[in-house]
Amino acid sequence: MPLPSASVTVDLVVLTIRDRALHVLLVERGVEPFAGAWALPGGFVLDDEDLAEAAYRELAEETGVAHGIHLEQLRTYGAPGRDPRGHVVTVAWLALAPDLGEPAAGSDAAGARWWPMDDVAAGRVPLAFDHAGIVADGLERARAKLEYSSLATAFCPPEFTVAQLRAVYEAVWGVSIDPRNFHRKVTGTPGFVEPTGGTVAEGAGRPARLFRRGHVTTLVPPLTRAEP
Amino acid sequence: MPLPSASVTVDLVVLTIRDRALHVLLVERGVEPFAGAWALPGGFVLDDEDLAEAAYRELAEETGVAHGIHLEQLRTYGAPGRDPRGHVVTVAWLALAPDLGEPAAGSDAAGARWWPMDDVAAGRVPLAFDHAGIVADGLERARAKLEYSSLATAFCPPEFTVAQLRAVYEAVWGVSIDPRNFHRKVTGTPGFVEPTGGTVAEGAGRPARLFRRGHVTTLVPPLTRAEP
């Protein structure tokens, strides 16, 4: 093909909530460049493969799960010199998952683990390539979309309680939210969540009703990120 | 480079408002594939060129202007077969501009013109590649971002009246907005727009005050898209 060419990769910002805190999935690179550093899971897009297909493939390789995980395109990065191997353009994807347990290391990775977002965002984890910026962009996207969408349910299992959903907002935004007003807002928006009829008891206290996500995906007016 | 490779292009969804209606910039393709069809302005990303740099270069080639135009990355498209020449991944950008007058045709284009968005969105203009979908995505992005951001000012010259700004919303959303409530919302949000002190008379009626965009870029609560 007589056209300018580059390599195209996908990289995944996979977020989940563990122990009431936001975590991001990182792999330890086993090969150069940046061997030993932590990086976003990802890899090359194969010929005749769609970008979303490549993202789902990499997601399944690292987490062992492909269904029930929210995946959306984040942004594409192609600054010259971002990869020492040459002209590499990467399409970054944002994935939001319920707590999946420990990840499986991929082929090129020495290991994989969930890192607390606080540590990563503060620069306490050395990241390869321009992945620190990609993580920051993914975090900001997630935070912004929680305000006006039902995206928070992507962090929850299929059936969840209002308290679980509230814990998502508190973990992603790093704030505390009044449980009573949150309950009223979430259950009072028709179609946002639907009661399943079941209940679940978490230790002491009145058992909570279970909900599943509804068909309404936008929240108007949005929830606002207030101070802690 | 022993890695999978593809060609990377940028394509631009350039929107403007002419005659109180939203328009999109299209070029008539002069070469195969899709010679004679209309397409988004764009081209190949050069080696050692950043994606944003390529987008600005193409924008300047088509419009003759590069400064004062809002440009943001839209989405990347890479479905197999989207380009008959081979594996071509395109990074689409959304550009919003004040009325620029007639465009200049680029090198590969037989002609360039502003098309009414109504005609393009309704499928009345034959578009090359997957560009119809890209235009639709760009339109939806623009419509959504007007709600909660000061993006509408990107369609206006540096100094504008409240009525001009309102005309942007009406053109992009295809609705009519109460001028009095709009005025109160826009001028009542501190830092959203700032009066320049000047006024301008447009035909009959009291002269309107001029504003420039302020430093506040988010609108909370957002404006809502109501019915006409």
Next chain:
DNA sequence: GAAATAGTGTCTATTAGACAGTATTCT
């Protein structure tokens, strides 16, 4: 009973939406 969590009710300050009314220009 005490403690803990779930869920409901009430009050208030704010505001979106509707629209009457005033101000300033051109013809």
Next chain:
DNA sequence: AGAATACTGTCTAATAGACACTATTTC
């Protein structure tokens, strides 16, 4: 004067935020 547009003020229904209270469980 009359028409047109810019801008301001007022009313009302809705609601976010604050928080008291009730309900249901475990220890």
